[in-house]
Amino acid sequence: MELFSIAAQTSNPQEAERYSRMVSEANQDLHKKYKSLSISCTVHENVVLWGCREDDPRFFKGNHLQQVYETAARTVAKYILQDKEQRLVEKILQEEFDFPDPEEHEQILKHCRMILGQNQELNESWNRRSDMLVQGLQQCLTERPLLHVDGFLTFRSRAYAKELKEIVEYAVDEFLMDRQYEEFVGMLKYFVYFQQPQVPLVHVIHKGGQELLLLDEDLNPLEYRADEGVVVERLDQQDLQMEDAVVTTLISVSPAKIVIHTREPHMAVIRTLTQIFEQRVEICRYCPDCHAYFRETGKL
Missing domain, CATH: 3.30.420 (Nucleotidyltransferase; domain 5)
Known part of the structure; x- marks a missing residue:
């Protein structure tokens, strides 16, 4: 029986390699716990397909299936946070806010990156977003074991998308305050000079x-x-x-x-x-x- 099949469209070979390593580490953990699992990970044209089967009926006694789903969900969530999140934030900024100046655009993204953080063990916001994704991914796998990561992000991750939008809005507010501050200081510098x-x-x-x-x-x-x-x-x-x-x-x-x-x-x-x-x-x-x-x- 197929436990899950998860497809992820990566943006380049380097991203595909990073995600494949994450999957490989998860597979090793799964094999240590469940020797009879049949697990595969293939990459074709930057699409990573992660599959898992189990044909031993004894596996389905107890809570083993949900533990497998949790491991898969945590792996995919980590991949999203590390490799897809920045592009999601850039898309929100581009589609919902009007900052055509590339320099201003980059300054706002810099604020976003500071808020998002890059250390899942030390950043509260990171952990909160990770939990949102894990919960949603695990629910999707429970309902249907076929999952496309981009489809999940588009249609099944509303709480996570809302959190990202609020982060972008906060970063925009911070940028506007900083710009107002610089204008304010510039005015006073001019006054003091004369x-x-x-x-x-x-x-x-x-x-x-x-x-x-x-x-x-x-x-x-x-x-x-x-x-x-x-x-x-x-x-x-x-x-x-x-x-x-x-x-x-x-x-x-x-x-x-x-x-x-x-x-x-x-x-x-x-x-x-x-x-x-x-x-x-x-x-x-x-x-x-x-x-x-x-x-x-x-x-x-």
């Missing part, structure tokens, strides 16, 4: 995260100023609230030099200030002015 310095020096103490403390040249606190004719849009109403207040104040007082005292120069808030004020910024990792503060807060 602004004459009004005070010689401002110290910025990076307290951690988004928290910043502004001090004048005598290390006295600077009062945060409201918008004085400079349009400072909020990029994020909560996470960047402190950053917006600091940017507004720094633009208002227009220091000739800004010394940023930080133990985390890689943080986004520090990069933002450096981008806006460029040559006026100096990063300090350690000096007498900030030593006492960081020692008290345990950030030395």
Whole structure:
């Protein structure tokens, strides 16, 4: 009796070889458990056909068949995630969103790849998508042992397709926010470039995260100023609230030099200030002015 016959159309010989190796590993596992299985894997013009037969009636006593289906489903799911998923995402982006610029298109796909992840053991999203596929594939094999992978993806994987579409939508939103951020920073850079310095020096103490403390040249606190004719849009109403207040104040007082005292120069808030004020910024990792503060807060 034929237990299953699974056909997969691969895009090139390299993909066919990768999938064949996955099938070979699964076949070895199946043979260890069920010696009487007859398993085959053939490749013709990039079509991989995986078949499995069992003629011993004793095999069908118990839950052996479902265990075989689970092994097959997990193998096919892994193949889909590793080799087909990227093309599915690209298709969704191309058909449902209007980004004709190749560079923008690639930036969005880069966001997608970061979200999708490539490590099934460490990525929660990967594991969730894998479980969706395994469940759907196993159900299909139970109903009918003949399966075409592309047909399954087109007609029998709605939950998985919905998840991919949501990932693409999120990546598009992230891209648009990043583009808005770059435009926002560019506007402020232009404004600062033509602004004459009004005070010689401002110290910025990076307290951690988004928290910043502004001090004048005598290390006295600077009062945060409201918008004085400079349009400072909020990029994020909560996470960047402190950053917006600091940017507004720094633009208002227009220091000739800004010394940023930080133990985390890689943080986004520090990069933002450096981008806006460029040559006026100096990063300090350690000096007498900030030593006492960081020692008290345990950030030395």
